Amino acid sequence: MLSASSEPIMPTALKILIAGGFGVGKTTMVGSVSEVPPLETEERITEVSRGIDDLAGVEGKYATTVAMDFGRITVSPELVLYLFGTPGQDRFWFMWDDLALGALGAVVLADTRR
Ligand SMILES: Nc1nc2c(ncn2[C@@H]2O[C@H](COP(=O)(O)OP(=O)(O)OP(=O)(O)O)[C@@H](O)[C@H]2O)c(=O)[nH]1
Ligand SMILES: [Mg+2]
Structure with a gap:
Protein backbone atom coordinates (compact mmCIF):
# COMPACT_ATOMS: atom_id res chain seq x y z
CA MET A 1 0.00 0.00 0.00
CA LEU A 2 1.33 3.46 -0.97
CA SER A 3 0.42 6.84 0.51
CA ALA A 4 -0.43 9.90 -1.62
CA SER A 5 3.29 10.76 -1.68
CA SER A 6 4.12 7.22 -2.88
CA GLU A 7 5.68 6.47 0.49
CA PRO A 8 4.83 2.97 1.72
CA ILE A 9 2.32 3.08 4.58
CA MET A 10 3.42 1.16 7.64
CA PRO A 11 0.22 0.42 9.54
CA THR A 12 0.04 0.86 13.28
CA ALA A 13 -0.37 -2.57 14.88
CA LEU A 14 -2.55 -2.91 17.96
CA LYS A 15 -2.62 -6.02 20.10
CA ILE A 16 -5.99 -7.08 21.48
CA LEU A 17 -6.35 -9.93 23.97
CA ILE A 18 -9.33 -12.28 23.66
CA ALA A 19 -9.82 -13.73 27.14
CA GLY A 20 -12.41 -15.67 29.10
CA GLY A 21 -12.99 -18.93 30.90
CA PHE A 22 -12.96 -22.49 29.59
CA GLY A 23 -15.12 -23.04 26.52
CA VAL A 24 -16.69 -19.59 26.29
CA GLY A 25 -15.89 -19.34 22.57
CA LYS A 26 -12.52 -17.56 22.33
CA THR A 27 -11.14 -19.75 19.56
CA THR A 28 -14.48 -19.64 17.73
CA MET A 29 -14.48 -15.84 17.90
CA ASP A 69 -5.13 -18.34 19.16
CA PHE A 70 -4.00 -15.68 16.71
CA GLY A 71 -5.84 -13.70 14.07
CA ARG A 72 -5.68 -10.38 12.22
CA ILE A 73 -8.15 -7.65 11.27
CA THR A 74 -7.11 -4.81 8.95
CA VAL A 75 -9.24 -1.84 9.99
CA SER A 76 -7.64 0.56 7.47
CA PRO A 77 -4.31 0.91 5.64
CA GLU A 78 -3.08 2.71 8.76
CA LEU A 79 -4.44 0.35 11.40
CA VAL A 80 -4.19 -3.40 11.93
CA LEU A 81 -5.48 -5.36 14.92
CA TYR A 82 -3.67 -8.48 16.06
CA LEU A 83 -5.90 -10.75 18.12
CA PHE A 84 -4.37 -13.04 20.73
CA GLY A 85 -6.73 -15.62 22.22
CA THR A 86 -5.87 -17.09 25.60
CA PRO A 87 -6.19 -20.72 26.67
CA GLY A 88 -9.19 -21.15 28.97
CA GLN A 89 -8.28 -24.04 31.26
CA ASP A 90 -7.34 -22.94 34.79
CA ARG A 91 -3.98 -24.71 34.59
CA PHE A 92 -2.94 -22.52 31.66
CA TRP A 93 -3.93 -19.20 33.23
CA PHE A 94 -0.27 -18.39 34.00
CA MET A 95 0.11 -17.72 30.26
CA TRP A 96 -2.39 -14.85 30.36
CA ASP A 97 0.22 -12.48 31.85
CA ASP A 98 2.61 -12.97 28.94
CA LEU A 99 -0.12 -12.94 26.30
CA ALA A 100 -1.44 -9.64 27.71
CA LEU A 101 1.95 -7.91 27.54
CA GLY A 102 1.74 -4.86 25.28
CA ALA A 103 -1.98 -5.24 24.57
CA LEU A 104 -4.02 -2.07 24.11
CA GLY A 105 -7.14 -3.75 25.46
CA ALA A 106 -9.04 -6.97 25.82
CA VAL A 107 -12.32 -8.60 24.93
CA VAL A 108 -13.48 -10.77 27.81
CA LEU A 109 -16.07 -13.34 26.73
CA ALA A 110 -18.66 -14.82 29.07
CA ASP A 111 -21.09 -17.65 28.31
CA THR A 112 -24.27 -16.47 30.01
CA ARG A 113 -25.79 -19.97 29.66
CA ARG A 114 -23.18 -21.30 32.07
N1 LIG B 1 -24.48 -21.48 21.24
C1 LIG B 1 -23.33 -21.04 20.75
N2 LIG B 1 -22.29 -21.87 20.83
C2 LIG B 1 -21.11 -21.43 20.34
C3 LIG B 1 -20.97 -20.15 19.77
N3 LIG B 1 -19.67 -19.99 19.43
C4 LIG B 1 -19.06 -21.15 19.78
N4 LIG B 1 -19.92 -22.02 20.31
C5 LIG B 1 -19.63 -23.36 20.81
O1 LIG B 1 -19.10 -23.18 22.10
C6 LIG B 1 -17.89 -23.92 22.24
C7 LIG B 1 -16.78 -22.94 22.33
O2 LIG B 1 -15.57 -23.56 21.94
P1 LIG B 1 -14.21 -22.76 21.74
O3 LIG B 1 -14.35 -21.70 20.72
O4 LIG B 1 -13.17 -23.79 21.54
O5 LIG B 1 -14.06 -22.06 23.17
P2 LIG B 1 -12.73 -21.53 23.84
O6 LIG B 1 -13.15 -20.43 24.76
O7 LIG B 1 -11.71 -21.22 22.84
O8 LIG B 1 -12.31 -22.80 24.68
P3 LIG B 1 -10.92 -23.10 25.43
O9 LIG B 1 -9.82 -22.59 24.57
O10 LIG B 1 -10.89 -24.59 25.56
O11 LIG B 1 -11.02 -22.39 26.75
C8 LIG B 1 -17.84 -24.83 21.02
O12 LIG B 1 -18.48 -26.04 21.32
C9 LIG B 1 -18.60 -24.06 19.96
O13 LIG B 1 -19.21 -24.92 19.01
C10 LIG B 1 -22.12 -19.30 19.68
O14 LIG B 1 -22.09 -18.18 19.19
N5 LIG B 1 -23.27 -19.82 20.20
MG1 LIG C 1 -9.81 -21.85 22.68
Whole structure:
Protein backbone atom coordinates (compact mmCIF):
# COMPACT_ATOMS: atom_id res chain seq x y z
CA MET A 1 0.00 0.00 0.00
CA LEU A 2 1.33 3.46 -0.97
CA SER A 3 0.42 6.84 0.51
CA ALA A 4 -0.43 9.90 -1.62
CA SER A 5 3.29 10.76 -1.68
CA SER A 6 4.12 7.22 -2.88
CA GLU A 7 5.68 6.47 0.49
CA PRO A 8 4.83 2.97 1.72
CA ILE A 9 2.32 3.08 4.58
CA MET A 10 3.42 1.16 7.64
CA PRO A 11 0.22 0.42 9.54
CA THR A 12 0.04 0.86 13.28
CA ALA A 13 -0.37 -2.57 14.88
CA LEU A 14 -2.55 -2.91 17.96
CA LYS A 15 -2.62 -6.02 20.10
CA ILE A 16 -5.99 -7.08 21.48
CA LEU A 17 -6.35 -9.93 23.97
CA ILE A 18 -9.33 -12.28 23.66
CA ALA A 19 -9.82 -13.73 27.14
CA GLY A 20 -12.41 -15.67 29.10
CA GLY A 21 -12.99 -18.93 30.90
CA PHE A 22 -12.96 -22.49 29.59
CA GLY A 23 -15.12 -23.04 26.52
CA VAL A 24 -16.69 -19.59 26.29
CA GLY A 25 -15.89 -19.34 22.57
CA LYS A 26 -12.52 -17.56 22.33
CA THR A 27 -11.14 -19.75 19.56
CA THR A 28 -14.48 -19.64 17.73
CA MET A 29 -14.48 -15.84 17.90
CA VAL A 30 -10.90 -15.35 16.68
CA GLY A 31 -11.53 -17.78 13.81
CA SER A 32 -14.78 -16.02 12.90
CA VAL A 33 -13.50 -12.45 12.76
CA SER A 34 -9.95 -12.99 11.50
CA GLU A 35 -9.25 -12.07 7.87
CA VAL A 36 -6.49 -14.67 7.67
CA PRO A 37 -6.73 -18.36 8.52
CA PRO A 38 -6.28 -18.25 12.29
CA LEU A 39 -3.40 -19.81 14.11
CA GLU A 40 -4.91 -22.42 16.41
CA THR A 41 -3.34 -24.72 18.98
CA GLU A 42 -6.25 -27.09 19.55
CA GLU A 43 -5.78 -30.52 21.10
CA ARG A 44 -8.42 -33.16 21.68
CA ILE A 45 -10.06 -33.24 25.09
CA THR A 46 -9.41 -36.66 26.59
CA GLU A 47 -10.89 -38.77 29.41
CA VAL A 48 -8.16 -37.40 31.70
CA SER A 49 -9.89 -34.01 31.74
CA ARG A 50 -13.15 -35.51 33.05
CA GLY A 51 -14.00 -33.88 36.38
CA ILE A 52 -11.45 -31.11 35.80
CA ASP A 53 -12.74 -29.21 32.78
CA ASP A 54 -16.47 -28.49 33.00
CA LEU A 55 -18.12 -29.27 29.65
CA ALA A 56 -21.66 -28.71 30.94
CA GLY A 57 -23.47 -26.69 28.29
CA VAL A 58 -20.79 -27.29 25.63
CA GLU A 59 -21.00 -31.08 25.36
CA GLY A 60 -20.14 -30.90 21.64
CA LYS A 61 -16.77 -29.33 22.33
CA TYR A 62 -14.04 -31.86 21.53
CA ALA A 63 -10.87 -29.75 21.54
CA THR A 64 -9.26 -27.12 23.74
CA THR A 65 -6.63 -24.44 23.26
CA VAL A 66 -3.29 -25.46 24.75
CA ALA A 67 -1.30 -22.33 23.92
CA MET A 68 -3.00 -19.46 22.07
CA ASP A 69 -5.13 -18.34 19.16
CA PHE A 70 -4.00 -15.68 16.71
CA GLY A 71 -5.84 -13.70 14.07
CA ARG A 72 -5.68 -10.38 12.22
CA ILE A 73 -8.15 -7.65 11.27
CA THR A 74 -7.11 -4.81 8.95
CA VAL A 75 -9.24 -1.84 9.99
CA SER A 76 -7.64 0.56 7.47
CA PRO A 77 -4.31 0.91 5.64
CA GLU A 78 -3.08 2.71 8.76
CA LEU A 79 -4.44 0.35 11.40
CA VAL A 80 -4.19 -3.40 11.93
CA LEU A 81 -5.48 -5.36 14.92
CA TYR A 82 -3.67 -8.48 16.06
CA LEU A 83 -5.90 -10.75 18.12
CA PHE A 84 -4.37 -13.04 20.73
CA GLY A 85 -6.73 -15.62 22.22
CA THR A 86 -5.87 -17.09 25.60
CA PRO A 87 -6.19 -20.72 26.67
CA GLY A 88 -9.19 -21.15 28.97
CA GLN A 89 -8.28 -24.04 31.26
CA ASP A 90 -7.34 -22.94 34.79
CA ARG A 91 -3.98 -24.71 34.59
CA PHE A 92 -2.94 -22.52 31.66
CA TRP A 93 -3.93 -19.20 33.23
CA PHE A 94 -0.27 -18.39 34.00
CA MET A 95 0.11 -17.72 30.26
CA TRP A 96 -2.39 -14.85 30.36
CA ASP A 97 0.22 -12.48 31.85
CA ASP A 98 2.61 -12.97 28.94
CA LEU A 99 -0.12 -12.94 26.30
CA ALA A 100 -1.44 -9.64 27.71
CA LEU A 101 1.95 -7.91 27.54
CA GLY A 102 1.74 -4.86 25.28
CA ALA A 103 -1.98 -5.24 24.57
CA LEU A 104 -4.02 -2.07 24.11
CA GLY A 105 -7.14 -3.75 25.46
CA ALA A 106 -9.04 -6.97 25.82
CA VAL A 107 -12.32 -8.60 24.93
CA VAL A 108 -13.48 -10.77 27.81
CA LEU A 109 -16.07 -13.34 26.73
CA ALA A 110 -18.66 -14.82 29.07
CA ASP A 111 -21.09 -17.65 28.31
CA THR A 112 -24.27 -16.47 30.01
CA ARG A 113 -25.79 -19.97 29.66
CA ARG A 114 -23.18 -21.30 32.07
N1 LIG B 1 -24.48 -21.48 21.24
C1 LIG B 1 -23.33 -21.04 20.75
N2 LIG B 1 -22.29 -21.87 20.83
C2 LIG B 1 -21.11 -21.43 20.34
C3 LIG B 1 -20.97 -20.15 19.77
N3 LIG B 1 -19.67 -19.99 19.43
C4 LIG B 1 -19.06 -21.15 19.78
N4 LIG B 1 -19.92 -22.02 20.31
C5 LIG B 1 -19.63 -23.36 20.81
O1 LIG B 1 -19.10 -23.18 22.10
C6 LIG B 1 -17.89 -23.92 22.24
C7 LIG B 1 -16.78 -22.94 22.33
O2 LIG B 1 -15.57 -23.56 21.94
P1 LIG B 1 -14.21 -22.76 21.74
O3 LIG B 1 -14.35 -21.70 20.72
O4 LIG B 1 -13.17 -23.79 21.54
O5 LIG B 1 -14.06 -22.06 23.17
P2 LIG B 1 -12.73 -21.53 23.84
O6 LIG B 1 -13.15 -20.43 24.76
O7 LIG B 1 -11.71 -21.22 22.84
O8 LIG B 1 -12.31 -22.80 24.68
P3 LIG B 1 -10.92 -23.10 25.43
O9 LIG B 1 -9.82 -22.59 24.57
O10 LIG B 1 -10.89 -24.59 25.56
O11 LIG B 1 -11.02 -22.39 26.75
C8 LIG B 1 -17.84 -24.83 21.02
O12 LIG B 1 -18.48 -26.04 21.32
C9 LIG B 1 -18.60 -24.06 19.96
O13 LIG B 1 -19.21 -24.92 19.01
C10 LIG B 1 -22.12 -19.30 19.68
O14 LIG B 1 -22.09 -18.18 19.19
N5 LIG B 1 -23.27 -19.82 20.20
MG1 LIG C 1 -9.81 -21.85 22.68
